[in-house]
Amino acid sequence: MSESLTFHFDVDGEDFTSAGQASVQVKKNLRRLGISPEIIRQVSIAMYEGEINMVIHAGGGKADVVVSEDKIEIILVDKGPGIADIDLAMQEGFSTATDSVRSLGFGAGMGLPNMKRYTDEMTIDSVVGEGTTIKMVVNL
Amino acid sequence: MTVNELCEKCGFSAVVVPDGDREVTGCYMGDLLSWVMGRAKGDDAWITIMSNINIIAVASLADVSCIILSEGVTVDDDIIATAQQKEINILSSALPSYETAVKVSEQI
Numbered sequence: 213m214s215e216s217l218t219f220h221f222d223v224d225g226e227d228f229t230s231a232g233q234a235s236v237q238v239k240k241n242l243r244r245l246g247i248s249p250e251i252i253r254q255v256s257i258a259m260y261e262g263e264i265n266m267v268i269h270a271g272g273g274k275a276d277v278v279v280s281e282d283k284i285e286i287i288l289v290d291k292g293p294g295i296a297d298i299d300l301a302m303q304e305g306f307s308t309a310t311d312s313v314r315s316l317g318f319g320a321g322m323g324l325p326n327m328k329r330y331t332d333e334m335t336i337d338s339v340v341g342e343g344t345t346i347k348m349v350v351n352l
Numbered sequence: 353m354t355v356n357e358l359c360e361k362c363g364f365s366a367v368v369v370p371d372g373d374r375e376v377t378g379c380y381m382g383d384l385l386s387w388v389m390g391r392a393k394g395d396d397a398w399i400t401i402m403s404n405i406n407i408i409a410v411a412s413l414a415d416v417s418c419i420i421l422s423e424g425v426t427v428d429d430d431i432i433a434t435a436q437q438k439e440i441n442i443l444s445s446a447l448p449s450y451e452t453a454v455k456v457s458e459q460i
Contacts, residue, residue, distance in 0.1 A: 232409030236438070239413065249394065249415065256413045257389045264386075317402045322386035329390060 216280035217245075223263050225272025228316065235260035238277050245279060247352070254330040255284050255350050261323040262288040262346060268313050269293065270344065286331075286348040294340035302328065353460055355418045355441045358397065362455040364420060367427065367442040368435045376417045379456045381449055385410045392416055397460075399445075399452050403427045411440045418442065420456070422449040 219241055221234035239256040247255075259275065266273040270292025278285040295301045302324050309319025328334050333349040356372035358364070366372075380392035381399040385406060392398055394415040400407065403425050411419050418441035421427065427442065435442050445452040 229405045232406065232413070236409060236412055253394060253413070253415050260409065260413050261386060261389070316404050316406060317383055317385040318406075320384035320386045322384070322390050326386055326390045 216278050219277045219279075221275045221277075223266045223272045223275055225267055225270065228267060231264055231267045232260055234263055234275050241277075242279070242284075247279075247284075251284070251350060251352065255286065258327045258330040258348055258350070259286050259288075261326045262286065262348075264318055265323050266290045266292070268309055268318060273343075282352050283332075284350045284352065286346075286350075288346045288348075289343070290345075291343040294342055294344055295336065295338040296340050298336050298338060355397075355443070358418075358456065358459055359443050361459050362445070362452075364443040364445045364452075364455075367421070367444050368432045369418075369441045369443070370436050370439045371441055374417045374441065376456075376460055379453060379460065380416070381453050389414050397456055399449055399456070401425050401449065403431070405431055405434065407431075408434050408438055408440050412438055420445055420452060422447060422452040 235256045242252045270290035273290030276287045304325045305321040307319045307321035313319045331348040332351045335347050338344040353376050354373050358376050359366050376397045378393055378396040380396045382388045383400050383402045392414050395417045397418050398416040399420045399422050401423050421444040424446045
């Protein structure tokens with residue numbers, strides 16, 4: 213594979229029941245490309261956590277997955293409220309999710325830590341009141 | 353051991369089993385979805401009382417071999433249909449979560 217391949221998704225901010233569709237589609241696409249199951253697991257879990265975060269906190273957003281010869285990049289962009297304290301948000305167990313979100317099994321404060329856990333690089337660029345961009349890289 | 357064999361030997365009910373020949377190699381129990389995605393391993397049987405539609409996506413992405421709904425928890429028909437479509441196995445156990453896990457442990 214000499215050229216990169218990009219998958220683009222619009223994440224619907226209203227719909228909790230369809231959250232995960234982009235991640236499941238990415239999983240299918242990567243499987244077709246012959247990527248190893250463990251890498252697929254890492255990428256799809258990291259992306260799902262990001263997707264859920266955009267649904268919970270940001271009213272949706274956009275997700276791009278770029279597959280190149282030596283890495284897979286996941287770029288998540290939203291125009292949500294932004295993250296005031298990124299260090300705090302990265303701590304396992306810290307969450308600002310509502311009780312109704314928690315009753316669905318989310319809001320454990322594990323989303324961002326899981327994204328870091330399953331990727332080789334992760335950068336968060338966030339401005340309060342403007343939005344958040346997260347870039348993650350999984351090396352192949 | 354396959355999902356079909358586990359279901360039979362543990363006395364669980366098959367809610368929807370589109371991929372019953374899949375191997376089960378471990379077990380993870382938990383209801384917080386991100387926790388499950390962070391800690392469950394591929395091919396684990398996942399024991400939970402969580403029954404909303406998001407368990408299908410979590411099971412698919414975490415690549416577990418089956419969901420086991422413990423404590424007699426049931427799921428709606430639309431979840432069963434989605435599981436069938438996404439090839440996610442769902443079993444159910446009338447036993448509490450701990451006893452369900454013990455049964456699984458005896459088999460794998």
